[in-house]
Amino acid sequence: MAVGLFTSSPRLLPRFLELFFLTLLLFSCHSSFAQESPYIVTYDHYLEEPGNLEVEYFSTFGTQRCGNDFHAFWTEFEYGTTAWWTTELYLDGQTTFSDSTLFTGFRVENRVRLLDREHLINPVLYVEYEQTSGADKIIKEVEGHDSESDFDEPNGVLRQEQDHELELKLLTSSTFKGWNVALNPIFTRNLSPSEPWEFAYAVGASRPLALKALPNRCSFCRENFIAGVEMYGGLGDAQHLGLPGTSHYLAPAIAWNLPSDWTIRLSSGFGLNDNSHRLLLRWGLSREFSGFGELVRHLFGGRE
């Protein structure tokens, strides 16, 4: 039956093989315990461990006052190229209720640690290229004059707009007495001519519920939970810098790092002004696979 499916749709076979190959690769790796922060929008300065691949799935349920509510989702593949450089690929999609489901684009980002050692404030440079349609609703960051009304139109209209954006962030973060505080100024440029630079911010604070580890492996012990809060929003653009016409969110969040190497994250973002969605309810599931880079190198005849 499967063979029949592939012969009737020959394009399905390579896709199936790609998926099979990727799954096989991941299951050949060991999983690895992650100590993930609860942030979904804000970044701290910690990078992926070298050679590890983290696969993450996130969902955002958003309310829409003049239009239909939506469920946007994205998958992240985060690879630790070295201890000071992480590279990441995002694939985005969304379902707007009573409308349609779409693939809305991809993003490629790189994060580079600027200093070798820990300091009071630790800077990481973030560079992202994204190619998304106007129907992209993951709201991973809120920039410039982004507002809820941008999504009033149906998907058929929104998808006609194509964005090619370059996004730069300076990720600054500090960890002290169990607390992490992170601040990310964001600078975005739509690569179409005549589009101005847009500005935004994301700020977060988090702390594990227990600072000491218990001697035994446990799922529900407090050390596995990290609670935090993040706030993010737009700051206008180069032509109209400031808060008028911008939207802002406050989002309490929690991460649960399970001993089975899975991490679950929950966040509920509340719009802080009339330009914001009333509610952005997010959740995510991730797993880290160690030794992925080494496995790929072996497959392609890399050195021992």
Add this chain to the structure above:
Amino acid sequence: MKPFAALIVVCSISLVLAQNDDATPQRQRWSADAVLSKVPTEARARTNPFQGNSLEARAGGKLFEQHCAECHGPKAAGTRHAPSLLGTEIRQATPGSLYWILTNGVVRHGMPVWSKLPEQQRWQLVTFLQSLGAQTTDAASR
């Protein structure tokens, strides 16, 4: 199709660079001696609040298994990615030095910073590493 081609190029470059950068075993396998010599004097002098506490050492053992065994090996005997932690230099290192290395990592040689673990957990790890040293010394004297 063009964006996907660009994407594949970016990913390939990352992997190739990773292969030629500090992920290669020759450069990755940093020497504990060289790293210990870089620890500032003030950091060396810090004392371990959990010194000799077997319960904290057990908790540190769990943390080691979760975060460190992947590179240093399940018994801390080292792998081709990271050195053994059973050697004399680690045994003789002050707790403050071990704590400093855990906090700051050896970033250019593949060891990430571990300041994301709370201070207490890093001291629990140090207590575990010191208990390994004690076990090795006991075994040698027998």
